[in-house]
Amino acid sequence: MTASVRAEVDLLIRAERAVLPGGVIRPAAIGVSGGRIRSVSALDDPAPARAILDARGLVVLPGLVDTHVHVNEPGRTEWEGFASATAAAAAGGVTTLVDMPLNSVPATTTRQALAAKQASAEGSLAVDVAFWGGVIPGNHDELAALWVFGVAGFKCFLAPSGVSEFPHVGEEDLERAMPALAPTELPLLVHAELPRELERAAAAVRGAAPRRYATWLDSRPESAEVEAIRLVAALAERMGSRIHIVHVAGAAAIAEIAAARARGISISAETCPHYLTFCAEEIPDGATPFKCAPPIRERRHREALWAALLAGTLDLVATDHSPCPPAMKRLDDGDFMAAWGGIASLQLGFPAVWTEARARGIELGRVADWMSAAPARLAGLDGCKGSIAPGQDADLVFFDPEAEWTVEGARLRHRHPVTPYEGRRLRGRVEQVLLRGAPAYRSGEWVEPPAGRMLKVRNDHL
Numbered sequence: 001m002t003a004s005v006r007a008e009v010d011l012l013i014r015a016e017r018a019v020l021p022g023g024v025i026r027p028a029a030i031g032v033s034g035g036r037i038r039s040v041s042a043l044d045d046p047a048p049a050r051a052i053l054d055a056r057g058l059v060v061l062p063g064l065v066d067t068h069v070h071v072n073e074p075g076r077t078e079w080e081g082f083a084s085a086t087a088a089a090a091a092g093g094v095t096t097l098v099d100m101p102l103n104s105v106p107a108t109t110t111r112q113a114l115a116a117k118q119a120s121a122e123g124s125l126a127v128d129v130a131f132w133g134g135v136i137p138g139n140h141d142e143l144a145a146l147w148v149f150g151v152a153g154f155k156c157f158l159a160p161s162g163v164s165e166f167p168h169v170g171e172e173d174l175e176r177a178m179p180a181l182a183p184t185e186l187p188l189l190v191h192a193e194l195p196r197e198l199e200r201a202a203a204a205v206r207g208a209a210p211r212r213y214a215t216w217l218d219s220r221p222e223s224a225e226v227e228a229i230r231l232v233a234a235l236a237e238r239m240g241s242r243i244h245i246v247h248v249a250g251a252a253a254i255a256e257i258a259a260a261r262a263r264g265i266s267i268s269a270e271t272c273p274h275y276l277t278f279c280a281e282e283i284p285d286g287a288t289p290f291k292c293a294p295p296i297r298e299r300r301h302r303e304a305l306w307a308a309l310l311a312g313t314l315d316l317v318a319t320d321h322s323p324c325p326p327a328m329k330r331l332d333d334g335d336f337m338a339a340w341g342g343i344a345s346l347q348l349g350f351p352a353v354w355t356e357a358r359a360r361g362i363e364l365g366r367v368a369d370w371m372s373a374a375p376a377r378l379a380g381l382d383g384c385k386g387s388i389a390p391g392q393d394a395d396l397v398f399f400d401p402e403a404e405w406t407v408e409g410a411r412l413r414h415r416h417p418v419t420p421y422e423g424r425r426l427r428g429r430v431e432q433v434l435l436r437g438a439p440a441y442r443s444g445e446w447v448e449p450p451a452g453r454m455l456k457v458r459n460d461h462l
């Protein structure tokens with residue numbers, strides 16, 4: 001092999017430790033031109049370059065892809081918005097996020113609503129953003145148009161979503177929607193809790209103290225997850241759909257997913273940093289920043305989620321970043337039953353997961369797979385995102401895996417400071433982020449103007 005014909009690249013990144021495809025960590029010289037990775041070679045055999053950036057002891061990872069983010073703009077921009085969410089994402093090493101179709105107003109359930117969302121995002125993105133469309137009762141005629149205009153897939157709820165403009169679907173609604181989705185080969189993301197089980201549990205806790213965490217936990221039993229996964233898996237089997245279960249929180253749900261996969265159903269699943277970090281035994285009564293649905297369950301569930309990630313039953317980790325104004329968290333009276341259910345963690349997800357992974361002896365390469373390569377595949381973005389390989393966008397994170405720091409909500413770039421991670425010691429700090437080869441974030445500073453783009457995901461199966 002001769003190196004004599006190799007083209008000069010714009011930028012060469014020298015890293016003693018780079019996370020390469022498959023989670024392999026080794027020294028690499030990463031050549032970047034025109035915003036894309038052009039070469040990955042040994043440090044002593046680099047491409048000729050106009051500029052060199054030395055990672056100086058930091059690990060270089062592919063930019064993270066967070067497929068579960070509620071940005072809430074337009075319509076509820078006081079909860080969170082594109083500018084604040086994407087700035088927080090950059091500081092957390094997330095270079096691509098996929099926005100959920102709810103809690104914005106309008107919800108992304110029609111072509112016009114998608115256009116409104118794209119218009120509101122224009123010019124304010126610090127990182128790249130793609131969009132999920134929504135499936136609600138009666139919008140099956142809109143799904144093809146949403147696909148044509150570039151949504152990465154679709155999201156539905158089997159139980160009330162918490163906002164009135166995004167009603168949940170039942171079996172008959174999915175029987176109408178799934179045939180429209182099948183030709184697109186896009187995934188249907190499912191919030192899997194079943195109303196029947198939730199209503200039964202709610203009746204059983206009626207009158208119980210609303211400040212007690214156990215009251216909230218008992219009102220969202222594991223059986224609601226299991227029954228919902230069973231229902232949607234049976235529908236997917238019959239209709240030939242590809243489904244993805246969001247925010248898996250319990251051990252029995254994992255077993256149900258494994259059983260469905262063993263039957264040949266196209267099913268993938270995620271869990272979230274908070275389910276991998278916290279456990280019910282340690283959540284104080286009245287501590288509503290920990291409220292989310294499904295709830296954070298007991299310690300044994302947390303450990304089952306880790307085991308399922310390692311075994312491949314769970315495919316990926318996404319934050320389910322779902323903030324709200326502090327007043328809606330009911331911090332004054334600690335009422336779990338009345339507080340908004342949602343945890344804001346877009347900026348914290350990666351160090352939170354890495355902290356727990358490291359404590360369990362799990363390598364950084366595995367975490368990168370769960371938070372970059374696998375979510376890029378879910379969203380159909382793996383042609384340009386999720387790995388350090390020639391042809392990929394040069395979205396790169398320079399990470400210090402040993403740095404220790406303490407979370408202060410008020411210093412995060414989330415719109416609101418409320419977080420259950422307040423005061424927690426975390427390992428690992430994002431020092432620098434490149435988006436398509438250009439600086440986007442460095443040590444608490446964001447590059448202006450923001451250079452994030454809206455991504456359209458379109459396959460050619462229709």
Ligand SMILES: [Zn+2]
Pocket residue numbers: 068070100320322
């Ligand atoms: Zn969500």
